[in-house]
Amino acid sequence: MTWVGVTSSDGLGEERSVDLVGSSWAAASTPLALALVAAVAASFAVRGWASRVLAVLVGLVAVGAGVPAVQALWGEVSYVKAAELAELPGRAEVVATQTYVLPAILALIGSVCALAAAVVLVRKPTARKVLSSKYDAPATRRDEVVRRTRTASERAEENGEGDDLTERMLWDALDAGEDPTDPSGTRKSED
Known part of the structure; x- marks a missing residue:
């Protein structure tokens, strides 16, 4: 122009x-x-x-x-x-x-x-956006499931309520080799 x-x-x-x-x-x-x-x-x-x-x-x-x-x-x-x-x-x-x-x-x-x-x-947020866990390595996913399961169980015990675990968390814990119904939190031995 x-x-x-x-x-x-x-x-x-x-x-x-x-x-x-x-x-x-x-x-x-x-x-x-x-x-x-x-x-x-x-x-x-x-x-x-x-x-x-x-x-x-x-x-x-x-x-x-x-x-x-x-x-x-x-x-x-x-x-x-x-x-x-x-x-x-x-x-x-x-x-x-x-x-x-x-x-x-x-x-x-x-x-x-x-x-x-x-x-x-x-003003752009500085927090890193987290991708879905389906892209994580299997070992990382198992560790995250174990951590969430234990956290939910501990929270339920402190509040005196029943387990605060969702059905998905129960299945994920079983897939990770954890027994979500065991209050001691010991890991099942893999056969």
Whole structure:
């Protein structure tokens, strides 16, 4: 999209108009946008303090991407910068510049969205999500079943109630080689 229109005159002929697109006028916007796309993928891969560092980096990139938009909307266009980017001959002078608002507004909206994403990323829970135990090794599952069975039995004894074991826990304990009805918690010998 065209960010700035430059009108120049060299004194020899008619005035010349050059449109400066975003890749020329705000050249840093493209790499910063690519960095934000990479941050999306990285946000799924990192947890804990690395997630916080990523959020700070996303915030910095968002601010960096918003600076050219703010300058285009509320600042004056530098004739020297416009002449350099339009690659005008040495004798040509910039007569007028025109700033186009739509590209700057879109870039600013993108920057605000990236800042909001940085805030969400900072607030991202640090707790590791636990996968289902069906992906654990059999020995790990057996140990977990034994631990849950003993914990439920101890809780039931402390409360003076019957066993707090579910039917699934009973079957899992039997599969693990434990006798869920044995109050001593001794393991059955495997035959």
